[in-house]
Amino acid sequence: MNPRCPEITGPRDGGGAARRGRPILSWRRTLRMSWANVRNRLGRSFLTFLGIAVVSAFFMSSFCYQRMVDAIAVGADVHARAALERAGVFAHDPESAQRQRDRRVWLMALSVAVCATGIANTILMSVTERVREIGALKCLGALDGFIVRLFLIENLFLGALGSAVGALFGYILAILQVGFTLEFGLISAGSCLRCLAAGGPIAVGAGTALTVAAAIYPTYVAAKMKPVDAMRSEV
Amino acid sequence: MARREMVRTQEVVKTYRMGAETIFALNGVSLTVYAGEYVSIMGPSGSGKSTLFNMIGGLDRPTAGEVYIDEVDVAQLDPFELAWLRCRKIGYIFQTFNIIPVMTALENVTLPMAFAGLGEDEARDKGARLLDTVGLGQRLHHRPAELSGGQQQRVAIARALANDPAIILADEPTGNLDLKTGSEIIELLCRMKEEQGVTVITATHDHKMLAASDRVVWITDGRISRIQSREELDIQIGAIETRKT
Numbered sequence: 404m405n406p407r408c409p410e411i412t413g414p415r416d417g418g419g420a421a422r423r424g425r426p427i428l429s430w431r432r433t434l435r436m437s438w439a440n441v442r443n444r445l446g447r448s449f450l451t452f453l454g455i456a457v458v459s460a461f462f463m464s465s466f467c468y469q470r471m472v473d474a475i476a477v478g479a480d481v482h483a484r485a486a487l488e489r490a491g492v493f494a495h496d497p498e499s500a501q502r503q504r505d506r507r508v509w510l511m512a513l514s515v516a517v518c519a520t521g522i523a524n525t526i527l528m529s530v531t532e533r534v535r536e537i538g539a540l541k542c543l544g545a546l547d548g549f550i551v552r553l554f555l556i557e558n559l560f561l562g563a564l565g566s567a568v569g570a571l572f573g574y575i576l577a578i579l580q581v582g583f584t585l586e587f588g589l590i591s592a593g594s595c596l597r598c599l600a601a602g603g604p605i606a607v608g609a610g611t612a613l614t615v616a617a618a619i620y621p622t623y624v625a626a627k628m629k630p631v632d633a634m635r636s637e638v
Numbered sequence: 639m640a641r642r643e644m645v646r647t648q649e650v651v652k653t654y655r656m657g658a659e660t661i662f663a664l665n666g667v668s669l670t671v672y673a674g675e676y677v678s679i680m681g682p683s684g685s686g687k688s689t690l691f692n693m694i695g696g697l698d699r700p701t702a703g704e705v706y707i708d709e710v711d712v713a714q715l716d717p718f719e720l721a722w723l724r725c726r727k728i729g730y731i732f733q734t735f736n737i738i739p740v741m742t743a744l745e746n747v748t749l750p751m752a753f754a755g756l757g758e759d760e761a762r763d764k765g766a767r768l769l770d771t772v773g774l775g776q777r778l779h780h781r782p783a784e785l786s787g788g789q790q791q792r793v794a795i796a797r798a799l800a801n802d803p804a805i806i807l808a809d810e811p812t813g814n815l816d817l818k819t820g821s822e823i824i825e826l827l828c829r830m831k832e833e834q835g836v837t838v839i840t841a842t843h844d845h846k847m848l849a850a851s852d853r854v855v856w857i858t859d860g861r862i863s864r865i866q867s868r869e870e871l872d873i874q875i876g877a878i879e880t881r882k883t
Contacts, residue, residue: 428752436741443740539736542697543797544725544753546718630724631697 428549437556447529451522451561451614456569458518459610463573464580465507466602471581474594483589490584515613522617526558530625534632541630550626558618559611566610570603641672643709644805644837645694650703652689652860663689665860666703673804676831676838678847681857688809690857691841695730695807696723708804725753729798729836733810735790737782743769743793744778750800768796772826788819795826799834806830808840812847824850 428436441448475483530537537550577598581590652664663686671677671694681687692698693705696712705712708727715723724730737746744765751761769778772792782790791811798806808827812820828850831838840847848854854866 428749432752432758439740535732535734535736536738539730539732539738540749541721542695542724542728542730543750544721546721549753629697631692 428545433549433552434556437553437560440553440557441560444529447525447532448561450525451558452565452568454518454522454525455562455565455610455614456572458514458613459566459569459606460573460576461514462511462609463570463602463606464576465511465573466605467574467577467598468580469507470598470601471577471590471594472585474591474597475581475585475589483585486585486589519613519617522614523620526554526618526621527624530554530621533625534628537625537628538630538632541628547626550628551622554622554625555615555618558614558622562611562614563607565614566607569610570606573606574599574602643670643706644673644675645669645671645708645839646706647690647693647700648704648706650690650693650700650705652686652693652698653701662860664693664700667857667860667862669855669862669865671837671839673837674831674835676828676850676852677840678851678854679839679841679857680843680847680854682843685857686860687841687857689860691807691809691839694839695728696720725750726801727804729800729803729806731791731794731798731806731808731811733813735782735787735794735814737790737793737797739782742779742781743774743785743796746782746793747796747800750797754801756801765796765800768799769793771799772796786819787815788822791815791819791823792826795823795830799830799836802834803836805837805839808838808842810842810844811840812842812844817846820844821846 472487476487540550578590578595581587647667647669650664650667651662654661654663665686667686667690669690679687679691689698693700693712694707696705696707696715699713707723710723712720712723737743738749741749744762747765747768748756748758748761751764752758756764766775766778769775769792772795774789774792774796777785777789782793785793794811795806798808806827811827812823815823824844824846827838827840830836840851848871851871852868854871856863856865
């Protein structure tokens with residue numbers, strides 16, 4: 404692009420015949436348009452959704468499982484301790500407890516990395532599918548900033564939805580896991596709610612952030628696309 | 639009478655690099671299109687027709703030479719100003735329609751109005767009116783998938799007219815349509831020219847377009863090989879077919 408004229412999205416001073424308007428869409432319409440995109444491209448959206456839901460479920464289940472086991476161990480009457488020992492899930496010495504934690508963190512990081520690449524790839528594909536649409540938008544007067552906004556909001560929706568559904572699923576999984584490895588009777592309603600309150604926001608927040616982060620590169624590709632590409636009849 | 643210049647290109651050169659070779663897609667094209675004209679750019683594929691078309695539309699920058707759209711040098715515009723130009727001054731119509739698939743006909747037409755900052759109610763009224771003009775008054779809330787090719791192209795025409803542009807640029811607007819629908823679209827473009835006074839520029843190799851054009855610009859090997867006016871065309875078309883005079 405012209406280095407003399409950096410990308411400007413706000414109104415500016417100065418003359419020039421072409422400076423009277425501001426081709427920017429209101430937030431409300433942008434939101435509606437993003438939502439329509441998510442809803443109408445269910446196939447492609449679903450892949451992103453699934454990706455983030457899996458990683459969110461994985462986080463939530465291991466997080467809540469750990470929390471619940473810890474809660475049971477703290478209460479530790481004879482019956483509970485026996486159940487813990489039987490299942491072999493409670494480490495006696497701090498060293499092996501630390502090792503277990505490290506392993507979980509490592510697994511988590513790995514799955515996040517795999518998931519982020521997958522999501523980025525899916526979004527990149529949906530960008531190439533929509534070359535013409537993006538080109539048409541630009542021909543209608545959309546600035547790069549608008550394209551960025553559109554794609555990021557779309558993936559914000561997907562990320563929030565996917566991680567929320569995933570978190571819920573993981574939560575149920577954690578309860579079942581504790582129930583089957585130990586005993587359902589040992590799970591208290593209080594600890595259940597506490598780990599939901601602690602883990603839920605982390606899962607949804609981090610999941611959404613992860614999706615948006617994975618969307619940054621594809622969005623950049625989309626925004627930098629030239630409107631000429633829409634004019635090309637063959638894709 | 640001095641006619642108002644809408645588009646003027648001056649010795650426009652566009653080169654592409656292909657390996658070590660430099661290819662001249664356009665090699666010194668000077669063309670003036672006046673307000674209210676219907677100009678067709680004709681030429682075989684690879685002739686530079688599309689490149690010239692993109693230049694006129696402010697979609698591409700020339701390697702050398704100047705392109706003026708309504709007296710504004712396109713090369714001097716920054717991205718923001720270019721977007722403004724595309725939004726207000728030019729209406730684009732594509733061979734592949736390029737309607738936003740997730741939006742209804744009305745939403746598609748009101749989108750450029752929203753970019754231009756028009757209020758929502760106002761945009762809705764105007765959009766409905768435009769769709770009615772192109773003959774889709776009954777299909778405001780249909781999505782592109784529920785519309786035929788010809789209908790989609792009508793939506794595209796209504797969308798191109800959304801911000802009362804000075805120029806309509808149509809790239810092979812009949813390329814993906816059957817003969818009859820294509821003729822209808824050409825007729826519609828002509829009507830818009832008459833009624834709204836817009837300048838219509840099309841790139842095409844559809845010979846039906848000839849009859850509708852005020853002038854035809856033939857491009858060969860990156861240069862204008864000849865420009866035919868209405869009168870010359872009438873004679874020629876009369877000779878080829880006795881369909882229309």
